[in-house]
Amino acid sequence: MTRERMVNAAMLLILIAFPLWAWAADEPFMITLATKAVILALAGVGLNIALGLGGMISLGHAAFFGIGGYAMGVLASHAQNFDPILEGPFLIEGTNSMPIIWLTAIIASGLAALAIGAISIRTTGAYFIMITLAFGQMLFFFAISWPAYGGEDGLSIWVRNEFPGLNTLDPIQFYAIAFTILCAVLILTARLAKSPFGLALNAARQTEIRVETVGISPYKLRLIAFTISGMITGLAGALFADLNRFVSPTMLSWQTSGEIMIFVILGGVARLFGPVVGAVLFILLEHLLGGISDYWHIYLGALLLVIVLFARGGIIGVLAGREAKHG
Amino acid sequence: MADPILETHGISKAFGALHASKDISIDLVPGEIHALIGPNGAGKSTLIQQIAGALKPDAGRVILDGEDVTALNTVARAQRGLGRTFQISALAMEDTVLENAMLGAIGASGKPFHFFRRALDQAEARAVAEQALEQVGLTENMATRTFELSHGQRRQLEVAVALTLSPKAFIMDEPMAGLGFEGSKNLTGFLDTLRHTAPILLVEHDMDAVFALADRISVLVYGEVIATGSVEEVRNDPAVRTAYLGEEA
Numbered sequence: 262m263t264r265e266r267m268v269n270a271a272m273l274l275i276l277i278a279f280p281l282w283a284w285a286a287d288e289p290f291m292i293t294l295a296t297k298a299v300i301l302a303l304a305g306v307g308l309n310i311a312l313g314l315g316g317m318i319s320l321g322h323a324a325f326f327g328i329g330g331y332a333m334g335v336l337a338s339h340a341q342n343f344d345p346i347l348e349g350p351f352l353i354e355g356t357n358s359m360p361i362i363w364l365t366a367i368i369a370s371g372l373a374a375l376a377i378g379a380i381s382i383r384t385t386g387a388y389f390i391m392i393t394l395a396f397g398q399m400l401f402f403f404a405i406s407w408p409a410y411g412g413e414d415g416l417s418i419w420v421r422n423e424f425p426g427l428n429t430l431d432p433i434q435f436y437a438i439a440f441t442i443l444c445a446v447l448i449l450t451a452r453l454a455k456s457p458f459g460l461a462l463n464a465a466r467q468t469e470i471r472v473e474t475v476g477i478s479p480y481k482l483r484l485i486a487f488t489i490s491g492m493i494t495g496l497a498g499a500l501f502a503d504l505n506r507f508v509s510p511t512m513l514s515w516q517t518s519g520e521i522m523i524f525v526i527l528g529g530v531a532r533l534f535g536p537v538v539g540a541v542l543f544i545l546l547e548h549l550l551g552g553i554s555d556y557w558h559i560y561l562g563a564l565l566l567v568i569v570l571f572a573r574g575g576i577i578g579v580l581a582g583r584e585a586k587h588g
Numbered sequence: 589m590a591d592p593i594l595e596t597h598g599i600s601k602a603f604g605a606l607h608a609s610k611d612i613s614i615d616l617v618p619g620e621i622h623a624l625i626g627p628n629g630a631g632k633s634t635l636i637q638q639i640a641g642a643l644k645p646d647a648g649r650v651i652l653d654g655e656d657v658t659a660l661n662t663v664a665r666a667q668r669g670l671g672r673t674f675q676i677s678a679l680a681m682e683d684t685v686l687e688n689a690m691l692g693a694i695g696a697s698g699k700p701f702h703f704f705r706r707a708l709d710q711a712e713a714r715a716v717a718e719q720a721l722e723q724v725g726l727t728e729n730m731a732t733r734t735f736e737l738s739h740g741q742r743r744q745l746e747v748a749v750a751l752t753l754s755p756k757a758f759i760m761d762e763p764m765a766g767l768g769f770e771g772s773k774n775l776t777g778f779l780d781t782l783r784h785t786a787p788i789l790l791v792e793h794d795m796d797a798v799f800a801l802a803d804r805i806s807v808l809v810y811g812e813v814i815a816t817g818s819v820e821e822v823r824n825d826p827a828v829r830t831a832y833l834g835e836e837a
Contacts, residue, residue, distance in 0.1 A: 452704045457690075460707040461700045464680040464691050471678040474640070475695030475753060476666035485701070 265581035269534040272541070276440060284433045292432035293504070298544040299439045300500045305524035305536025306446055307493030312522070313531030314454060315486040316466030320518050321377065321393030324400045325491040327513030328373050329366035329498025331404065334416040334508035336362050341419060357422040359429070359438070362499055370495020371488050373400075378487035382480055397518055404510040415509025422503055429503075439500055443537070446493055451533055453489070462486050494521065523561075527568060529575030538576050590618050591654070593787055594670075594757045599638055599648035608634040609645065610811045614789075616757055621779065621788045623798045626808035627831075632791050633675075635808065636761055639789070640672050641665040653756050666695070671755030671786070673746040675762040679734050686730040688745055689717035692752030720751035724778065740771040747778070755786055764794040776800055799823075807831070 276299065283291035304326050311317040339346050339355025347353040356362065381392045405413050421429045429435050453459050465472040465479040472479050502508040511517065520543070528539030543561070550557035572579045592615035601609040608631040616622050626632055637643040639650055641662035649658045657665050666672075679688050686708070693713035694700050708714060721727050724744040729737065737745065743763055750758055763779070764772045776797045779788060783803075792798050798805065799819050806816040809831045815822055822828055 449704075452706075455706050455708075456704055457694045457700050457702045457707040457710060457713075459703075460683075460687060460691060461694060464683065464688075467680040467682060468678045470642075470662075470674070471680065471749070472691070472695070473662040474666050474672050474674075474678070475692045475749065476663055476698070477691075477695045477700045478663045482700070 263581070265532070265534075265577060268538075268577060268580045272534055272537055273444075275541070276537075280433060280436050280440075289432045292436050294544060294548060296432065296436045296439050296504055297501075298541045299436070299443050300497050300504060301521070301524060301544065302537040302540035303439070303443050303446060303500065304494045304497035304521050305528070305540050306443070306450055307490050307495075307497060308521050309490075309525050309531065309536050310450060310453070310493065311487050311490035312525055313535065314459060314466070315462050315483050315490075317382070317483060317487060318390050318522075319381075319393040319487070319490075320390050320515065320522065321381075321395075321397035322491070322494050322521050323513050323515060323517035324377065324393075324397040325370040325374055325494040326498035326501070326517055326521065327400060327404065327508075327510070328370045329495035329500075330502035330508040330512040331410065331416075331498075332366035332369050332495070333362050333422070333499040333502040334418065335410060336365060337418045337422055338410065338416050357420070359422045359424040359503070362422055362503075363496055366495045366499035367492045370498070371492040373495075374488045374491025375484070378484045378491070382483045382487060394515055394518070397513065397515055401510055401513040401515070404513050411509070413510060415507055415511070418502075418506045418508075421506055435504070439504075442496070442500070446496075447533060447537075450493075454533070458482070458485070523565060525575075527565065527575055529577035530573075532575065532577040532581075535575050535577050542576065592617050592651075593653055594639070594789065595651040596635075596639060597649045597651065599635065599645045599650070601634055601638060601643065601645050607811045609638065612648070612808075612811075612813055614806050614813060614816065616787045616789050618787055619783055620803040621783045621790055621801045623790045623792060623802035623805045624808060625792065625795075625798060625805060630808040631811040632808055633761070634811075636672075636759055636789075636791060640670060640759055666753065667698070669753070669756035670759065671750035671753045671757070672759045673750050673761060673763055675765055675791075677742040677746050679742060679745060679749070681733075681735040683734060684730065685721065685726055685732050685734060685737065685745055686717060688734055689721050689748050689752055690714065692720070692749040693717040696753045716752050716754075720748040721745075723751060724748045725774075739766050740768070743767060743771070743775065747775070757786055758782070758788040759791075760788055761791045762793060763790070764792055764797050772797055 280292050280295045308322045311319050336355045337357050340357045345352055345354045377396045381389055384392055410416050423429060424438060427434045461472060461477050462482045465482050469479045498512060524536045524539035524543055527542055529535030546561055550560050568575060594616040597613055599609050599612045612635060624632055638645045641660060649656055652668055652670060657668060690707055690713060693716040697713050721730060724747050726744055726748060747763060763775060772794055779801055802819055804816060805819060805822040806813050807822060807828050814831060815825045815828050
């Protein structure tokens with residue numbers, strides 16, 4: 262077992278033990294905090310496929326996070342108002358079934374990522390960052406000016422959506438759902454990184470011309486990776502909206518994109534568990550420092566500075582050594 | 589002579605007032621090594637890039653195995669059997685030697701879009717990759733990360749990745765660059781046998797290697813081919829002696 266695997270296993274153990282302790286100690290708020298960390302970690306795992314594996318520095322992933330959130334908000338609000346989304350030519354009703362909401366979120370954010378990626382991936386470097394940011398902002402302002410779904414005020418959903426056989430309003434059960442999804446996505450991501458596609462994508466990040474010269478289109482590789490990345494972040498968005506029973510344009514804001522990127526950088530770019538460690542640390546800091554000062558982001562900024570300057574591999578890099586990749 | 593595998597017909601390329609390629613027609617026939625020589629700035633790299641698909645010529649055509657590939661990009665030309673090595677190694681430095689060779693083999697297999705199988709378990713591609721590494725003598729370094737390789741080993745890996753493509757023609761841009769005496773000698777010996785697998789268009793500054801290997805030499809000066817012929821013919825060509833070898837004719 263490599264050191265990185267040990268760090269990953271420890272992280273998983275914490276994510277199992279901590280909520281169980283909170284459950285036993287009857288601390289529902291702590292479970293909700295852990296749920297938030299797990300869902301944000303999922304959003305980061307999505308971004309890490311584009312950023313870590315593909316080398317695409319997207320500052321627009323809030324778009325997919327928000328689309329996932331609104332997929333939940335739109336479907337659930339129609340369901341709670343008994344008001345179909347579309348009556349003709351065929352009937353589309355709202356739903357409060359989580360699996361259907363997740364699927365919708367994944368498809369909608371995947372399509373958005375495909376469209377945004379198809380244009381953005383033609384650029385590189387700072388231009389790529391700016392163009393993804395621009396797309397994110399477009400969606401943000403669209404949501405603000407869309408009165409049907411709450412506009413600036415956002416949309417409240419009264420009851421958490423349903424999952425067959427579970428009581429999703431029970432914090433520990435909802436945590437179990439989010440944690441299971443995170444684990445499943447981590448397994449898929451690990452496999453993706455080791456697959457022929459992952460090998461080629463990773464090579465395209467390092468030497469584009471070489472990948473072209475062996476007859477593989479780097480553009481195609483990146484577009485697929487960007488789409489998968491957007492789908493995962495979109496799924497996280499649907500879960501996040503369900504956790505809060507609320508969705509608003511804030512989910513689409515560029516600050517959200519920045520936070521998702523912070524999870525990845527904090528934990529370790531291109532490390533399988535990087536975003537998980539990053540998101541957990543972020544939530545921990547927010548909880549601990551946020552209690553001391555409203556300006557806790559200053560300390561976060563300082564930490565980020567130290568990481569970027571002295572530990573390019575993020576927290577995982579510090580704990581597990583530099584060279585191991587995707588354990 | 590057999591039909592050429594690779595031909596250029598009247599390729600021209602200008603960058604503003606600079607004519608980097610002027611009406612260049614060269615070809616590559618099966619079993620040969622065709623060396624392309626010329627002083628710095630003669631337009632060798634520009635020509636190579638137009639043949640490989642990285643640059644579009646202003647005029648002229650590139651024919652690969654009877655097919656006009658002028659309009660195709662690098663990816664499509666690679667898929668049609670053009671194996672290229674670079675003057676400055678273009679390798680995935682963080683990846684292992686085997687992974688770099690696997691990249692070539694996966695590209696050649698035409699199936700890079702598998703998402704859940706392990707790349708290194710792809711038996712066919714792996715066999716191709718391992719064989720290529722064996723051919724260039726890197727079998728013992730398979731698990732080494734590429735940035736840990738010596739300069740000479742990176743040159744060998746460049747060639748191995750091209751080998752995994754089983755190309756119809758090789759284009760090699762200064763494969764000897766930066767190799768010591770021993771390294772050049774070994775690679776020269778290897779390329780000598782490789783020509784029977786597929787012909788090689790060789791851009792090289794190492795004249796010992798060129799004279800030892802080339803069946804034909806084309807001399808490029810200021811974007812123009814001023815001579816093409818056997819080693820003897822080119823050596824004795826007065827225009828070449830003046831322009832390239834720096835001797836009074």
